[in-house]
Amino acid sequence: MEENIIIQDVEKERYASFSFIPWWDQEKIKRSRIMVVGAGALGNEVLKNLALIGIGNIFIIDYDQIVNADLTRSVLYRQEDEGKDKTSIATERVRQINPDVNVQYLHGDVVWDIGLGLFRRMDVIIGCVDNREARLAINQACWKANKPWIDGGIDVLNGVVSVFIPGHGACYECTLTEMDYNILGAKYSCPLLRYQDLVSGKVPTTPTTAAIIAGLQVQETLKLIHQMDVPSGKGIIFNGFTYESYLVEYAEKKNCLSHEQYQPIIEINNNSSITFGQLLTIAEGYLGEGAVLELDRDIIWRLECKGCEYQNLLLRVSGKVTFEQGRCPKCNQSCHLEMRHTVTRNDKELLDLTIAQIGLPDLYVIAVKRDGEVCYLELSE
Ligand SMILES: [Zn+2]
Numbered sequence: 001m002e003e004n005i006i007i008q009d010v011e012k013e014r015y016a017s018f019s020f021i022p023w024w025d026q027e028k029i030k031r032s033r034i035m036v037v038g039a040g041a042l043g044n045e046v047l048k049n050l051a052l053i054g055i056g057n058i059f060i061i062d063y064d065q066i067v068n069a070d071l072t073r074s075v076l077y078r079q080e081d082e083g084k085d086k087t088s089i090a091t092e093r094v095r096q097i098n099p100d101v102n103v104q105y106l107h108g109d110v111v112w113d114i115g116l117g118l119f120r121r122m123d124v125i126i127g128c129v130d131n132r133e134a135r136l137a138i139n140q141a142c143w144k145a146n147k148p149w150i151d152g153g154i155d156v157l158n159g160v161v162s163v164f165i166p167g168h169g170a171c172y173e174c175t176l177t178e179m180d181y182n183i184l185g186a187k188y189s190c191p192l193l194r195y196q197d198l199v200s201g202k203v204p205t206t207p208t209t210a211a212i213i214a215g216l217q218v219q220e221t222l223k224l225i226h227q228m229d230v231p232s233g234k235g236i237i238f239n240g241f242t243y244e245s246y247l248v249e250y251a252e253k254k255n256c257l258s259h260e261q262y263q264p265i266i267e268i269n270n271n272s273s274i275t276f277g278q279l280l281t282i283a284e285g286y287l288g289e290g291a292v293l294e295l296d297r298d299i300i301w302r303l304e305c306k307g308c309e310y311q312n313l314l315l316r317v318s319g320k321v322t323f324e325q326g327r328c329p330k331c332n333q334s335c336h337l338e339m340r341h342t343v344t345r346n347d348k349e350l351l352d353l354t355i356a357q358i359g360l361p362d363l364y365v366i367a368v369k370r371d372g373e374v375c376y377l378e379l380s381e
């Protein structure tokens with residue numbers, strides 16, 4: 001029997017050279033959906049690689065604008081982009097590199113502005129962030145949504161890539177030391193201070209290490225897309241001074257707070273204009289009367305000034321309230337914050353407000369609890 005040998009025109013076919021790699025499946029790559037969190041030095045290199053190999057769907061999130069100093073380590077940005085949002089420019093450049101790629105973006109903060117539903121719609125999440133709070137937020141979301149994520153970190157000539165798959169070894173929070181918690185705690189001691197405002201010095205980064213670490217992150221992503229073995233719960237340590245590079249296995253903490261999984265998640269075909277009252281009615285439909293909504297973040301219910309009589313019913317998610325808004329308008333003191341994260345029928349003030357009005361993102365997933373029973377509602381489009 002004669003075999004059909006397909007000889008592709010390696011000069012005309014964009015992906016022809018990949019077809020010589022036996023395990024490479026361009027269709028799988030085209031179908032995949034990858035979220036890139038952070039469009040700085042690492043994010044630029046990651047995005048460039050994802051575009052080159054023809055990842056079909058890319059979602060970018062970042063809250064920053066391009067500054068002059070980004071131009072030494074960000075292959076996607078140009079002098080004239082200064083002052084523009086990183087996400088919109090990165091999106092434009094990815095499309096230029098490869099028009100086959102469907103790119104979407106969100107200009108915002110991964111900690112507050114992305115609903116869990118978006119994580120659920122991804123195959124792999126790539127972390128290109130420079131702080132523990134964002135890593136912790138990505139980690140918790142990935143565990144809840146049962147999605148793998150690949151963290152990258154760079155420090156001058158050194159770097160580390162960590163692969164985390166729910167149910168397969170340690171998560172990012174398992175790797176945190178007491179010092180890490182102290183640094184995170186500086187933020188939690190004052191809920192209205194955003195992490196960005198607390199960061200004093202940036203970690204020095206070079207485009208060379210960013211390229212190496214981002215290259216490894218995308219390679220691990222490729223392996224995940226092809227169902228190949230990846231070092232889950234492990235870190236790939238790269239030492240650019242000595243080349244003593246090695247794998248380290250992180251110890252899994254049994255009582256780690258990040259290991260919560262959201263199951264089952266029920267998509268309720270509604271959107272962020274649904275009110276808390278309507279949501280409670282749906283919740284009662286699943287778990288019966290007395291069902292309680294439980295958020296994974298605090299609502300700042302009320303501001304109270306200890307210095308004067310000032311009180312204000314705020315009803316807004318803590319990440320959406322600025323430090324300035326937390327001050328008394330009469331005597332300028334920091335107000336006492338009354339915070340809650342559960343909603344019941346008794347919370348009359350909130351029942352007519354929509355989830356968007358209090359600052360929750362699209363595709364937010366809300367827990368419903370009653371007598372030890374639990375289910376999760378996704379506010380789908
Ligand atoms: Zn853990």
Ligand SMILES: [Zn+2]
Nearest residue numbers: 305308328331
């Ligand atoms: Zn006051």
